[in-house]
Amino acid sequence: MKKKIVSMIATMALVATTFAGCGSGSASNADTAAADSSEDAATETASDGEEITLKLFSNLPDRKNGQGLVEQTIVDAYMAEHPNVTIEVETLDEEAYKTKFKAYSMDEMPDIVSIWGQPSFLDEVLDAGLLAELNTADYADYDFVEGSLDGFMKDGKLYGLPRNTDVAAFYYNQKIFEDNGWTVPETYDDLLALAKDMQAKGVTPLAMDGGDGWPLAVYLTDVLYKLTGSDYANIVTNALETGDFSDPAFTKAAQLLQDSAAAGLFQTGFDTQDYGTAQNLFTNGQAAMYYMGSWDASMALNQDIPEEVRTNIRMFTMPQIEGGATSATDITAWNGGGYAVAAGSENLDQAKDFLNYMYLPENLSKIGWENGVGMSAQDESDFMTGNETELQMQFVDAVGAATGLSGTTMNDRGTSAFKTAIETSIQNMSNGSMTVEDFLSNIASSIE
Numbered sequence: 001m002k003k004k005i006v007s008m009i010a011t012m013a014l015v016a017t018t019f020a021g022c023g024s025g026s027a028s029n030a031d032t033a034a035a036d037s038s039e040d041a042a043t044e045t046a047s048d049g050e051e052i053t054l055k056l057f058s059n060l061p062d063r064k065n066g067q068g069l070v071e072q073t074i075v076d077a078y079m080a081e082h083p084n085v086t087i088e089v090e091t092l093d094e095e096a097y098k099t100k101f102k103a104y105s106m107d108e109m110p111d112i113v114s115i116w117g118q119p120s121f122l123d124e125v126l127d128a129g130l131l132a133e134l135n136t137a138d139y140a141d142y143d144f145v146e147g148s149l150d151g152f153m154k155d156g157k158l159y160g161l162p163r164n165t166d167v168a169a170f171y172y173n174q175k176i177f178e179d180n181g182w183t184v185p186e187t188y189d190d191l192l193a194l195a196k197d198m199q200a201k202g203v204t205p206l207a208m209d210g211g212d213g214w215p216l217a218v219y220l221t222d223v224l225y226k227l228t229g230s231d232y233a234n235i236v237t238n239a240l241e242t243g244d245f246s247d248p249a250f251t252k253a254a255q256l257l258q259d260s261a262a263a264g265l266f267q268t269g270f271d272t273q274d275y276g277t278a279q280n281l282f283t284n285g286q287a288a289m290y291y292m293g294s295w296d297a298s299m300a301l302n303q304d305i306p307e308e309v310r311t312n313i314r315m316f317t318m319p320q321i322e323g324g325a326t327s328a329t330d331i332t333a334w335n336g337g338g339y340a341v342a343a344g345s346e347n348l349d350q351a352k353d354f355l356n357y358m359y360l361p362e363n364l365s366k367i368g369w370e371n372g373v374g375m376s377a378q379d380e381s382d383f384m385t386g387n388e389t390e391l392q393m394q395f396v397d398a399v400g401a402a403t404g405l406s407g408t409t410m411n412d413r414g415t416s417a418f419k420t421a422i423e424t425s426i427q428n429m430s431n432g433s434m435t436v437e438d439f440l441s442n443i444a445s446s447i448e
Contacts, residue, residue, distance in 0.1 A: 052347050053086045054354060055110035059097040059337070063089075066298040067163070070367045074358050085350060093275070095212060105130055109342040111351040115160050116337045117151030118412035120419035122160075131159040132341040132348060134355075143361050143379040148335045151408075161359055162377035164336025167294040167395055168222050168318065175312040176203065176288045186328070188226075188256070188321045195265045198288055207287035209278040210270040213423030216257070216430055217411035219291060222318040222332040224253040225406040229325030232406060240414045243447040245440040254429060254436045256321070261430045271427040285309050295336070298372040300389040315394050330404035335377050375399065414447065421446035 056075065060068035068091070075087050090110065092100060097114065098121075104110060109130055115122060125131060136149075136158045145165065152160035177183070180201060185191040195205035209215040225232045228249050239245045261270070267281060282290035283305045290296075299305055300313050317331045339358065341351045358364050365376040369383045372392050388396075399405075411422045421443045429439035 049084050051084055051086070052350050053088060054112060054345075054347060054351055056087055056089045056112045057097075057101070057104065057110035057114065058089060058091045059094050059114045061091040061093055063091070065302050065304070066371065067295060067368065067373050070364065070371055070373060071358075073367055074363050077363075078354055078357055085354075087354070094214075109344055111342055111345040111347060112355060113340055113342060114337060115152075115340045116412070117160060117162055117335065118408060120412045120414060120416050122152070122154075124416055126154050126159060129343055132343045132345065132352070134158045134160070134341070134352065138356055139359070142359055143365070145335070145377055145379065148377040151335060152338065152340075160338050160340035161355065162335045162338040163364065164295060164338075164373075165375040165377055165399065166334055166336045167375075167398060168218055168332040169292065169294060169315040169395070169398075170206070170317070171282060171290040171292065171296065171299070171313055171315050173282070173285065173288055173309060173312050174314045175308065176285070182288075184316045185319045188223075188319050191319050192260065192263055192265065195260075195263060199264050204267045204281060204287040206265050206267070206289040206291055207278040207281040208266040208270040208291055209273065209275045210266065210427055210430065211272050211274040211277075213426055214411060215275075215278075215291065216426045217422050218293070218332070218409050220253055220257050220426065221406065221409040221411070223256050223321065224249060224410060225330070225332050226318050226321045226324045226326050227253055229330060229404060231325065233408075236410050236413050239444075240418065240447060243444050245444045250440055251436055254439055257430050258432060258436060262432060271431045283309055293336075294375060294395045295373060297389070297391050297395055300391040301372040313391050315391060315398075317398055327403055329401050330406075331398060331402050332406040332409070333399060333402065334406065334408055338377070417446045417448070418443060 056071075058068070058071060060066075060071055062068040063072045072089070075089060079085055079087055091097075101113065104113075105125070105128060115125065115131070139149075139161070144162070148162045148165070149158060152158060152162060172184070180197075180203075182194060182197070185194050198205040208219070224236075228235055235247055235249055239247065239250070260266070267273070267278075267287060270278070278290060279292070279296070279299075281287040283299060283302075285306070285308070297315075300310060302310060317328075320326065320328055339355055341348065341355055345351045359378075361378055361382075365378040365380055366383045368376055369380045369388075369392075372389055375395060411419050425434060425439055425442045428434035429436060434442075
């Protein structure tokens, strides 16, 4: 990845927070994961000796594509290098994962777990003492983007490592656009006009995962950031501290989301349809656009997706909104989810060794880049080959040209109660069965 991207993210003080994402991508040569486990930053452990079993609990159920493939490749390579170690992997999709994580927190947390460096998830986990402290010095030469570790720290101590740099985006099918003479919208009004034309031609405009709640909350954040710009963080923080969501920007952003749904921007039934359903609408050519994060850039390499679609996937970021405080190059972006080691692990040193091995730049970062899985939270400059997909490079260019970055999405800036409130009521607000006023009142009431 271009060095200027690292500089840009550091300059904009991108806060290390995330919503998790799954992805899809093509297989990479597993040999690239066989990194030198004797690197200074990795914890020294014996490669043979007593039999050890580590349990990895992951939110990446697709093990053949994208981030799940990357994770499994590293797991397999580690076991090959450490024949006395068996890593048992349990995976669930995000919502089911978080539910079972809570159950595990009551009894026998797996050794290595997926986590999110955001207050809504991590604050309660750290208060409960569930995660082991990591040695910050171990990662001095791991090339983490400046600031990316911040969301995984408390009181100056490190408890986890970030996986991604995430960007909210509209994926679109370039061939469908070209065949119909459509162009990428420059303003939000252009987007709604485009959706109207798509509907008239029998094309679903935008596939949206509304059933899970968090993608709609990210969309709301995207709109809110476009409206408020550099004031975004302060506006949300003040509302969370006071329980007062009367700032007109909240009303305008929520109303625009509701009006967009009423105008048919999203597919019929969007508010009950999940991640896989929304993605399939797009990858099957039924929807011209799809809203999701940069981790789904691996679609461009996923052999399960028809070639005519796969090779024509492109992206654009949220268009400018009339009266908004941002430019076209101000984008919604943040650092992604990651991994941690359970404080109660019976094999703590070995679990930390695996975590450090996973994050060796030539493992998680390099293999992820080769599989088109968005962008790492580590500098990937050395891994660029010139054979990247156009979609990958669009994300690289979007971050490199960014004049502003949002940081943490609105739903993840508060407590878990606030996150639950916004993600369980945003469907009803967006589909019109709840007023904007009641929605804002509802999320305000979740603040203690």
